[in-house]
Amino acid sequence: MVKICCIGAGYVGGPTMAVIALKCPKIEVAVVDISVPRINAWNSDQLPIYEPGLDEVVKQCRGKNLFFSTDVEKHVCEADIVFVSVNTPTKTQGLGAGKAADLTYWESAARMIADVSKSDKIVVEKSTVPVKTAEAIEKILTHNSKGINFQILSNPEFLAEGTAISDLFNPDRVLIGGRETPQGHKAVEALKAVYAHWVPEDRILTTNLWSAELSKLAANAFLAQRISSVNAMSALCEATGADVTQVSYAVGKDSRIGPKFLNASVGFGGSCFQKDILNLVYICECNGLPEVAEYWKQVIKINDYQKSRFVNRVVASMFNTVANKKVAILGFAFKKDTGDTRETPAIDVCQGLLGDKARLSIYDPQVTDDQIQRDLTMKKFDWDHPLHLQPMSPTTVKKVQSVWDAYEATKDAHAVCILTEWDEFRKLDFQKIYNNMQKPAFIFDGRNVVDANKLREIGFIVYSIGKPLDPWLKDMPAVA
Numbered sequence: 272m273v274k275i276c277c278i279g280a281g282y283v284g285g286p287t288m289a290v291i292a293l294k295c296p297k298i299e300v301a302v303v304d305i306s307v308p309r310i311n312a313w314n315s316d317q318l319p320i321y322e323p324g325l326d327e328v329v330k331q332c333r334g335k336n337l338f339f340s341t342d343v344e345k346h347v348c349e350a351d352i353v354f355v356s357v358n359t360p361t362k363t364q365g366l367g368a369g370k371a372a373d374l375t376y377w378e379s380a381a382r383m384i385a386d387v388s389k390s391d392k393i394v395v396e397k398s399t400v401p402v403k404t405a406e407a408i409e410k411i412l413t414h415n416s417k418g419i420n421f422q423i424l425s426n427p428e429f430l431a432e433g434t435a436i437s438d439l440f441n442p443d444r445v446l447i448g449g450r451e452t453p454q455g456h457k458a459v460e461a462l463k464a465v466y467a468h469w470v471p472e473d474r475i476l477t478t479n480l481w482s483a484e485l486s487k488l489a490a491n492a493f494l495a496q497r498i499s500s501v502n503a504m505s506a507l508c509e510a511t512g513a514d515v516t517q518v519s520y521a522v523g524k525d526s527r528i529g530p531k532f533l534n535a536s537v538g539f540g541g542s543c544f545q546k547d548i549l550n551l552v553y554i555c556e557c558n559g560l561p562e563v564a565e566y567w568k569q570v571i572k573i574n575d576y577q578k579s580r581f582v583n584r585v586v587a588s589m590f591n592t593v594a595n596k597k598v599a600i601l602g603f604a605f606k607k608d609t610g611d612t613r614e615t616p617a618i619d620v621c622q623g624l625l626g627d628k629a630r631l632s633i634y635d636p637q638v639t640d641d642q643i644q645r646d647l648t649m650k651k652f653d654w655d656h657p658l659h660l661q662p663m664s665p666t667t668v669k670k671v672q673s674v675w676d677a678y679e680a681t682k683d684a685h686a687v688c689i690l691t692e693w694d695e696f697r698k699l700d701f702q703k704i705y706n707n708m709q710k711p712a713f714i715f716d717g718r719n720v721v722d723a724n725k726l727r728e729i730g731f732i733v734y735s736i737g738k739p740l741d742p743w744l745k746d747m748p749a750v751a
């Protein structure tokens with residue numbers, strides 16, 4: 272029986288391995304992590320991450336051919352294939368701080384693999400890593416090996432949160448990069464055979480190691496670039512009276528451009544887009560390509576601009592001050608159908624409003640109060656370290672209250688900001704919300720989920736990203 276071990280039981284390691292176990296009943300899969308609470312949660316009824324469809328998959332295989340354990344060394348030692356899916360955060364200190372990937376967790380995993388291994392292994396980069404990481408990992412493994420043969424493969428993950436299970440069941444492609452040697456080819460074939468249990472062969476792409484590593488960074492950069500492009504257009508739409516939804520539709524009808532990923536928003540979030548682009552920028556700079564680095568940096572600059580533009584709109588519309596005004600925040604996760612708040616635009620928007628002394632009442636169906644407090648007090652990039660290494664909030668933000676109901680959040684509020692596109696926000700009783708708010712009542716829709724015209728009929732002053740402006744907003748300059 273082939274044995275797989277995955278180091279890192281996070282958003283990628285957990286779902287990916289659960290799907291491999293489901294689709295390959297003859298393969299034994301162990302997911303290991305240094306975080307005891309995380310592993311305990313994987314072994315309980317309350318999984319550590321919220322992902323539609325994940326519970327069912329885990330329930331079907333857990334205890335049969337899928338195991339979650341903190342006994343990292345034992346499972347690594349026994350495995351034929353070791354996936355490494357640990358955090359690769361942005362470096363916060365030292366050379367390349369604020370840009371380069373911090374490979375501390377990766378390196379310690381690699382050293383541990385070298386130490387405990389007693390048989391040949393295929394080591395698979397599942398984490399997103401800088402180009403040429405495989406070479407460094409190879410050095411660590413071979414330097415320490417006792418005649419053991421390690422083959423390194425790059426097999427980046429393309430799943431998106433909220434749709435992880437369907438993405439894993441039906442991927443656009445699976446990418447496997449390996450060394451162009453007979454042993455390298457053999458290792459690629461072995462991993463290919465795992466995916467071939469459910470992925471059609473023509474969707475399993477094989478490349479050299481460096482192409483696979485770079486393709487992952489490139490894919491995320493292209494996706495984020497689309498969002499920054501449409502968000503840049505949204506500012507121009509507001510200035511000219513065009514409607515960004517109509518513009519996106521018209522643009523996306525061109526089959527060369529395509530309709531997906533053209534929704535204007537308050538900004539993209541998530542653990543990877545910014546981190547991976549910063550990483551790409553750093554690699555370009557290190558390779559003497561400052562113009563290319565500058566090009567990709569713009570994607571992040573526009574994203575930052577979009578978030579601060581939104582805050583400025585809120586403050587400017589409300590007579591240039593939100594001091595002591597109650598602002599209801601609907602949605603804190605970085606997108607719907609996930610409880611993940613890593614790099615969510617809600618953090619920047621909330622911090623911007625708190626900077627202007629607002630009182631916030633936050634409701635998100637999947638994010639706990641604890642998480643919100645932690646996010647609003649944590650330093651940039653600290654969030655992307657394993658939980659037990661994250662600093663605790665020094666003080667809780669007194670001006671932030673989180674509640675478990677949208678009606679409670681909006682009661683007596685001066686304004687509502689919609690920051691995540693949860694489906695339930697579309698179905699709210701806005702008449703009831705309006706009746707219970709201070710007047711004039713404002714709605715700032717950062718995700719274009721509400722019907723602005725209907726809300727205007729109720730009496731709200733509405734701002735929707737990239738849509739023709741309310742007469743009220745036209746007179747309020749939103750530039751800092």
Ligand SMILES: NC(=O)C1=CN([C@@H]2O[C@H](COP(=O)(O)OP(=O)(O)OC[C@H]3O[C@@H](n4cnc5c(N)ncnc54)[C@H](O)[C@@H]3O)[C@@H](O)[C@H]2O)C=CC1
Pocket residue numbers: 278279280281282283284303304305306309343356357358359376377379380397398399400428429430431432542543656657658
């Ligand atoms: N979140 C996402 O949707 C995607 C993430 N990725 C990439 O996958 C990688 C992992 O991301 P996530 O799963 O989101 O991170 P995560 O933070 O959810 O999980 C990483 C896990 O690794 C564990 N870990 C760290 N060092 C360890 C060690 N030495 N031994 C054992 N366990 C260790 C941590 O405790 C943590 O539970 C990152 O490189 C990320 O860029 C790629 C595609 C999608």
Ligand SMILES: O=C(O)[C@H]1O[C@H](OP(=O)(O)OP(=O)(O)OC[C@H]2O[C@@H](n3ccc(=O)[nH]c3=O)[C@H](O)[C@@H]2O)[C@H](O)[C@@H](O)[C@@H]1O
Pocket residue numbers: 399428429430431432433491494498531532533534535536537538539540541542543544605606607
């Ligand atoms: O490497 C990763 O971590 C993953 O990053 C993204 O997945 P994810 O961040 O989970 O979610 P997305 O659906 O890509 O959304 C990212 C952000 O962009 C925003 N977005 C997305 C689409 C859009 O049209 N407009 C827009 O603002 C979302 O609201 C969210 O904040 C990629 O889509 C995955 O392919 C990749 O594997």
